Amino acid sequence: MPVVVTGLMGAGKSTVARLLAQALDRPMRDSDADLESRYGETAAAMAADVGADELHAREALVLRDALASGAVPVIAAAASTVDDPESRAALGSAFVVFLDGPPDVLAERMRSSPHRPHFKPDLAEMLTEQRARRLPHFQEVADLTVDTSAHTPEEIAAAVLERLAVTPGAGG
Numbered sequence: 001m002p003v004v005v006t007g008l009m010g011a012g013k014s015t016v017a018r019l020l021a022q023a024l025d026r027p028m029r030d031s032d033a034d035l036e037s038r039y040g041e042t043a044a045a046m047a048a049d050v051g052a053d054e055l056h057a058r059e060a061l062v063l064r065d066a067l068a069s070g071a072v073p074v075i076a077a078a079a080s081t082v083d084d085p086e087s088r089a090a091l092g093s094a095f096v097v098f099l100d101g102p103p104d105v106l107a108e109r110m111r112s113s114p115h116r117p118h119f120k121p122d123l124a125e126m127l128t129e130q131r132a133r134r135l136p137h138f139q140e141v142a143d144l145t146v147d148t149s150a151h152t153p154e155e156i157a158a159a160v161l162e163r164l165a166v167t168p169g170a171g172g
């Protein structure tokens with residue numbers, strides 16, 4: 001089954017998904033790269049050009065496409081996709097990893113790249129609000145939750161691989 005890495009912006013989804021795809025020798029799909037190749041601009045630019053609601057609708061489409069691809073990928077999903085009931089239902093057929101962490105740590109990591117939208121100037125406050133709203137959704141879809149502030153990406157990938165090896169149908 002597909003492996004999907006979820007979490008808020010800066011949680012380490014792209015980093016961990018890349019390590020897992022390499023270790024499992026599976027193709028990787030990253031929401032941010034898929035968005036750019038399909039729509040020709042970054043999530044940050046889209047948030048400014050077409051608004052957050054349209055951006056999130058596009059992110060849900062990109063996730064659904066990746067899940068339906070025949071290649072059994074490792075997917076770094078967009079943070080927003082857990083807000084969408086259809087996406088949460090579609091994640092039922094995947095092994096879902098939720099990377100959780102303190103908003104101030106994630107806010108610092110968000111600065112690593114300009115592709116992410118800043119819905120508020122205070123990123124820690126933005127992520128605190130998003131976490132409060134989305135936590136029940138992340139918990140609903142997660143097969144495994146890891147505190148991303150307490151482990152390196154390599155440690156997190158190793159923990160996921162260990163769980164996949166004992167999860168029927170996960171194909172790890």
Ligand SMILES: Nc1ncnc2c1ncn2[C@@H]1O[C@H](COP(=O)(O)OP(=O)(O)O)[C@@H](O)[C@H]1O
Pocket residue numbers: 007008009010011012013014015016076109110112148149151152153156
């Ligand atoms: N477990 C971790 N510990 C420390 N830094 C991390 C960890 N995971 C990711 N990072 C760093 O945080 C930044 C954001 O990671 P990224 O994978 O792009 O997050 P996301 O895809 O969830 O937005 C990058 O600079 C990355 O190297």
Ligand SMILES: O=C(O)C1=C[C@@H](OP(=O)(O)O)[C@@H](O)[C@H](O)C1
Pocket residue numbers: 007008009010013031032043044055056059076077078079080115116117130
């Ligand atoms: O939390 C959000 O609402 C968003 C998170 C980001 O996703 P990533 O965390 O995958 O970068 C961004 O690209 C997206 O457009 C909006």
Ligand SMILES: [Mg+2]
Pocket residue numbers: 013014015032076
């Ligand atoms: Mg990413």
